[in-house]
Amino acid sequence: MANPRLRGFTWWRQKWGRKDWAILATGFTLLMLALLVTFDTWSQETDLGLNRIFNPDPALVDLTLLSHANEKGAVCLDGSSPGYHFQKGFGSGANNWLLHLEGGGWCDSVASCSLRKMTALGSSKYMDSQVPFTGILSNDPSQNPEFFNWNKVKLRYCDGASFSGNPESEFKNGTELFFRGQNIWNAIMGELLSMGLVHARQAILSGCSAGGLATLIHCDDFRELLPRDATVKCVADAGFFLDEKDISGNPTMQSFYHSVVNLQGVAKSLNKDCVSRMEPSQCFFPQQIVKNIKTPVFLVNPAYDFWQIQNVLVPDVADPHNDWLKCKLNIQNCNRRQIEVLQEFRSSMLKALDEFQQKKNWGMFINSCFAHCQTWMASTWHSPSSPRINNKTIAESVGDWYLNRKVVKEIDCEYPCNPTCFNMIFH
Ligand SMILES: *[C@@H]1O[C@H](CO)[C@@H](O)[C@H](O)[C@H]1NC(C)=O
């Protein structure tokens, strides 16, 4: 799914003030560093570069490797121990927990999983020993007004199947690969429960991209682990991957999910009713998953999710003459016909969100930005220049919903109506 041409980025905004330019200039060195990062790993590294521009001094949180990972059969693709970053809660947040599942695509073949084994998305050998906690993970009340003092955990993603692979289909020939996503989930939950999660009063399971999908898959499991009288909810960010055909009429995403599910034995981790009724990989699509979730869910997803536009709607194979290339790199470059196609994609997404409309205690924030993952960056989660709908930032909207202050079902007007968007530009 990687597109090696999509290297680097800048943000585009409709109006830049003098201060914004100054901030941008300060961040230029970091941007240049980020230009070297490939699309495949953008969620980890590119965002970090960008994040520092808006949040120059975030808390750095140490990596903890899961204890006795081997005995528990909970290992990354390469057999190394999985890990997480834990920041202790304080004050009124001491018994509240926010978990965030890292994203980073999936691997669907022995070849692609073997490549992944040599990165932080497949092996803790390559993981940074510290990561900055920003946005929804920040301990700064000005950046994270509701959750700043909660216990916070970022779970590293190193299994390649949204924390949902199972070992029964591991290949034992020559190539050594471990498909242990579900074991990783179970084992890290066990460790966190013993660290105090078992006494949680309020809790949120969140995650972005492939981690947003994992959030939906494990939402009810998470709920079951916690005290009955605790308030437990889930926030999926940019995890609503649509079961849509690409522009040439091929079910690219469907075939891809089919390969991931088959390779990594994911069916066992999916809803039993769903798997008995349809092809298991169908049950890996959020639209099916949400039908069976009982815990309240909030969805943060841009209607013009650039990852989905680049990989679901217009994958390279569907655009052999590169007619879409400029548009895929910068939504401002899309011609009128391409914008029409994007509007249809948005309509499909809104239609697929029926469940979120129906359920009173569910919520959503569907903004019209060319973005992907907006909860864990200071710039998009909660800052004076964050994207807003009805003048509320994502942090304020999630806070209103989580604390039952109001019903939050925010759907933005069509692109390009919202001047508060941060729209990604790739080079
Ligand atoms: C591994 O071996 C099995 C059985 O011999 C074979 O069916 C499968 O294709 C092999 N897988 C790979 C990736 O070589």
Ligand SMILES: *[C@@H]1O[C@H](CO)[C@@H](O)[C@H](O)[C@H]1NC(C)=O
């Ligand atoms: C939008 O919200 C900010 C505070 O977040 C407030 O200062 C401002 O007046 C609001 N604007 C409108 C038009 O309501």
